[in-house]
Amino acid sequence: MNAQAQAQPVSQPLTRDEMAQRVAADIPHGAYVNLGIGIPTSVSNYLTPEQDVILHTENGMLGMGPEAHGDEIDPDLINAGKIPVTELLGASYFHHADSFAMMRGGHLDIAVLGAFQVSAGGDLANWHTGAPDAIPAVGGAMDLAVGAKKVFVMMELTTKKGQSKLVDHLTYPVTGLTCVTRVYTEVAIFDINPATGITVTETFGDATVDSLRELTGLPLLDGTN
């Protein structure tokens, strides 16, 4: 593994901001996109005006602009994380049932979500740790998982204890089944296809497809060339 690692070009694992930048670069022109609460929200910092991406927030808005500051703050204009935001030209407001209908109905191109675990079959766990004393709270996570045309996950590849969060089968409670399209981590990007399995499309730092196979225990396909 070391020999292979040394054979790779020298680079560093991605920082969270670089992950966000990488996700932003993959969003097609004019896409309708929902960015989940937490790390995914930072993707908006790297979207360019030329991309013409339209952001959806599930509390009832398309055309969401950047976070509001100072005089811009309006308590009636917030995002799903309840942070004050701004509106862009062409924005629209709608009620909650419409907002989730556009999600569930397959009208959103991409949802970017965080995760505790993603399985080889594209199952997603991101709403509940399974801890017996945790108060369950799901919000829109399950709707986004099954509704968007593509689901991109942003997560660190391993837990703090070093266990892979890309797994054969979920051990955390399910958010959605066979819903994840692609996983962005600090060491690699993984494409998920329930029929063919997981393909590594890009590695960062000293990660190699072999080292990722060893870390995850999964028969990863090599799509890095």
Next chain:
Amino acid sequence: MISKIHDSIDEALSDIPDGATVMIGGFGQAGQPIELIDGLIRCGATDLTIVNNNAGNGEVGLALLIKSGFVSKIICSFPRQADSHIFDERYRAGKIELEVVPQGNLAERIRAAGAGIGGFFSPTGYGTLLTEGKETRTIDGRNYVLESPIHTDFSLIKAYKADPMGNLVYRKTARNFGPIMATAAKTTIVQVTNVVELGQLDPENIVTPGIYVDRIVQLAQGASI
């Protein structure tokens, strides 16, 4: 001429009995009818079942209602937040029952109630803890869960402008659950800061037609009652 305008909050809420089910609008504090909730606390009805997206923030509105001890059950999607300590304490003490519903299913169950739908098959939550025991069906290769409508005795919502017939418009993301909750209760009570004369609302732009609205209370701008 019809006028649904009531002079005081307390009078508008006076017939809410013990054991009532009450929908309360708002997503976080945007669209939350704080003054109506304060009135509900003064009204003193106990053993309430509350439907809201959240379970209260800080020490105002819904959080205060929960603190009052008048709420025996809450149906919501996201009870756990950084400032939901009042709910957390009562939940951990076993003093409040919690039904967690994925946000889009919550919205659609409310919409279904108002639209006379007896149930619907939703893909959201299939295969998860939140839909265990519910009827499922596979339709055109996709898996769905049977969800039921949520009817309530009362809805308390906040709008931006109303006319005396009960036609409503909302403001920005404060619209959220208002339009669907207005349809799903036997009695819908609305707080607004602006009551306008008949004809002042453009019929093309009315969001909630007056047929869904029973009582309106006008608040002075910035008033606490």
